[in-house]
Amino acid sequence: MIRLSRTMIPLALALSVCATAVSARDQGPATGAVDAWFRNAKQPLCVSPDGNDVRCTKRNDPHYAIGYAPGGDAAIAAVRFQADPTGNAENLAVATFRSEGGRWTFVRKVENVFGQGPDRIAFEGGKAVFTMRVLRDGDGRCCPTGTKRYAVQVP
Numbered sequence: 001m002i003r004l005s006r007t008m009i010p011l012a013l014a015l016s017v018c019a020t021a022v023s024a025r026d027q028g029p030a031t032g033a034v035d036a037w038f039r040n041a042k043q044p045l046c047v048s049p050d051g052n053d054v055r056c057t058k059r060n061d062p063h064y065a066i067g068y069a070p071g072g073d074a075a076i077a078a079v080r081f082q083a084d085p086t087g088n089a090e091n092l093a094v095a096t097f098r099s100e101g102g103r104w105t106f107v108r109k110v111e112n113v114f115g116q117g118p119d120r121i122a123f124e125g126g127k128a129v130f131t132m133r134v135l136r137d138g139d140g141r142c143c144p145t146g147t148k149r150y151a152v153q154v155p
Helices: 008-021 031-040
Strands: 063-068 074-081 091-100 103-110 121-124 127-134 146-153
Touching: 031 063, 031 074, 031 091, 031 103, 063 121, 074 127, 091 146
Parallel strands: none
Antiparallel strands: 063 074, 074 091, 091 103, 121 127, 127 146
C-alpha cells in the first residue's frame, strides 16, 4: 500500500493542474479549429492497438501549442499526442490555420517537423519561427540537447 504524506497530496494536485493547463483549453480563438482538425483529419493521425488508422479522441491526450500571427488572421499549431494510447510513445503533428470572417479553418499539415517543443512561436516576415529540441549524438531519447530552428510559411 502506498502512503502519501500531507505534503505529497498538495504537490500531486498542483502538478496535475499544471499538466492539464497545457491541454486544448486556453489556447486562443483557433483552438476549436485545431481540435476539429486533430480529431477529424482526412487521414487519421491515430492508430488502434491492432495498427489500423482511427480518428483521434480525448483518450489520445492532445496538448496544443498555438502561435498567432501579429494580424491575428493566421496561426500555427503543434499538437503532441499518443497516437496509440496503449503505449508510451509521443507523436507530433503541426498544421497551419487561417481566420476568414472570424471563422478559423485548417489550411495544411506541415511535414518534417521533429523534436520536443516548441517552447515559443514567433513570427517573422509571414513565417512562424520556432525552435525544437532535438537529439544529438550520445543523447538519451528522453533528453535531447540539440536544437533545430524551423520557419514555416503561414497563410
